[in-house]
Amino acid sequence: DTYLNPNYSFDNFIEGDCNRLARSAGFAVAQRPGVTSFNPLMIYGDVGLGKTHIVQAIGNYINNHFPEKVVLYVSSEKFTNQFINALKNNTLSSFTDFYMKVDVLVIDDVQFLSGKEKTQDTFFHIFNHLHQLGKQIIMTSDRPPRELDGLQDRLLSRFKWGLTADLQAPDLETRIAIIQKKLQHEGVFIDNDVIEYVAYSVSTNVRELEGVIISLMAQASLTRKEIDVELAKNTLRNIVIEQSREISIDTIMETVADYFKISVADLKSKSRKKEIVYPRQVAVYFAKEYTDLPLKSIGVHFGGRDHSTIIHSVQSITELIETDRSVEETVHKLKSYFR
Ligand code: ADP
Ligand code: MG
Structure with a gap:
C-alpha cells in the first residue's frame, strides 16, 4: 500500500455536514498543492469515516491534473517497515532520498508512529525538508494531534503549522446519499424504504454501511429474492454491528409511557388531557434529542401530528426545564433510564 488506488475520488465522496471542512480543505490542497496555507493538512477521525x-x-486529483508532480501515498506502518529494513540493510540514505524527492507526501494513520522514536526522527527530517521546499504534506490520524501520545512534541508542533480538520460520523441524510451512490455504482436498484431502513439502522460508520449493502446484494442474488425491508432486517440481524448510542423511538415512547403510568397508545392518541399532553411532549422532546428522525417522521410516530406541533412540544419542554424544577427533575430522571 505505497500507491494510490484510483477508485477513491472526490466525485464518489459524498459531502455532508460531517465531513464538509475536511473535504473542502482536501479539495483546495488538491487544486493547489503546496501553495495553500493548509500545509501540512491533517485529517483525523474514527475508523471507517473516510x-x-x-x-x-x-493524491489522485493531483496525479491527474499535475502529471509532473510526484505523489506518494504510504501508510505509517509501511513507512515504519521500510525504515526498519533500510536500517538493517544500511540503505537509510536512499530511503530518505526517496521520500525527500516527492512533491506530495501522503502519510496515512500517523498514530502508528507512536513510540517509534527512530522512525519519528527520520520522518521529522523528511517533513522539514519537504516543507521547506514548499512540498505538500498530507496526514491522517485516528485522533486529534493533542491526543497523539507517544509522538514527539517537535512533530506535533509542526502538525499545527497547517490545517487540522476532523471527520464526524455521517448524519442520516449523508448515510442515505452514500447508500444511493453505492447502489448506483453497482447498478443495483433498491426501494427507498429499504435504503432508509438500512440508513436508520446502521449509524456508526461508512465502512459498516457499505458492508451491509454488500451483504444485502449478495443475499438477494443468492436467494433470488427481491431486496425488501424483510430481507434487510434478516441481513442486519446476521451482521454484528457495533451500534451507536442512538436510542430508538420505540424505546423512548415505552420508557416515557411507563414512567408516567400511561400507555404508548395514549402518547399516540388525540387526547388533550393534561395527564397525557405533558408526557407526550416529554416523549417528543426525547425523540428530537436522541434520534436522528426528521420532525415530520417524529410527528408520524406520535399519531400523525404535524411538524409545527412537534416543534412546539420541544420548545415548551425546553423552556420548562429552565423554569420548572419538577420538569427538570423528571427529564433528568428519564435521561438516566436511557443511559
Ligand atoms: P478510514 O480511513 O477513516 O478508516 P475509509 O476512507 O477507509 O475510512 O472509508 C471507509 C469506506 O467508506 C471506504 O470504502 C470509503 O470509500 C467509504 N466512505 C467513507 N466516507 C465516504 C463518503 N463521504 N462518501 C462515500 N464513501 C465514503
Ligand atoms: Mg484509513
Whole structure:
C-alpha cells in the first residue's frame, strides 16, 4: 500500500455536514498543492469515516491534473517497515532520498508512529525538508494531534503549522446519499424504504454501511429474492454491528409511557388531557434529542401530528426545564433510564 488506488475520488465522496471542512480543505490542497496555507493538512477521525478516501482522492486529483508532480501515498506502518529494513540493510540514505524527492507526501494513520522514536526522527527530517521546499504534506490520524501520545512534541508542533480538520460520523441524510451512490455504482436498484431502513439502522460508520449493502446484494442474488425491508432486517440481524448510542423511538415512547403510568397508545392518541399532553411532549422532546428522525417522521410516530406541533412540544419542554424544577427533575430522571 505505497500507491494510490484510483477508485477513491472526490466525485464518489459524498459531502455532508460531517465531513464538509475536511473535504473542502482536501479539495483546495488538491487544486493547489503546496501553495495553500493548509500545509501540512491533517485529517483525523474514527475508523471507517473516510480519512483514507479523502487523502487518496487528493493524491489522485493531483496525479491527474499535475502529471509532473510526484505523489506518494504510504501508510505509517509501511513507512515504519521500510525504515526498519533500510536500517538493517544500511540503505537509510536512499530511503530518505526517496521520500525527500516527492512533491506530495501522503502519510496515512500517523498514530502508528507512536513510540517509534527512530522512525519519528527520520520522518521529522523528511517533513522539514519537504516543507521547506514548499512540498505538500498530507496526514491522517485516528485522533486529534493533542491526543497523539507517544509522538514527539517537535512533530506535533509542526502538525499545527497547517490545517487540522476532523471527520464526524455521517448524519442520516449523508448515510442515505452514500447508500444511493453505492447502489448506483453497482447498478443495483433498491426501494427507498429499504435504503432508509438500512440508513436508520446502521449509524456508526461508512465502512459498516457499505458492508451491509454488500451483504444485502449478495443475499438477494443468492436467494433470488427481491431486496425488501424483510430481507434487510434478516441481513442486519446476521451482521454484528457495533451500534451507536442512538436510542430508538420505540424505546423512548415505552420508557416515557411507563414512567408516567400511561400507555404508548395514549402518547399516540388525540387526547388533550393534561395527564397525557405533558408526557407526550416529554416523549417528543426525547425523540428530537436522541434520534436522528426528521420532525415530520417524529410527528408520524406520535399519531400523525404535524411538524409545527412537534416543534412546539420541544420548545415548551425546553423552556420548562429552565423554569420548572419538577420538569427538570423528571427529564433528568428519564435521561438516566436511557443511559
Ligand atoms: P478510514 O480511513 O477513516 O478508516 P475509509 O476512507 O477507509 O475510512 O472509508 C471507509 C469506506 O467508506 C471506504 O470504502 C470509503 O470509500 C467509504 N466512505 C467513507 N466516507 C465516504 C463518503 N463521504 N462518501 C462515500 N464513501 C465514503
Ligand atoms: Mg484509513
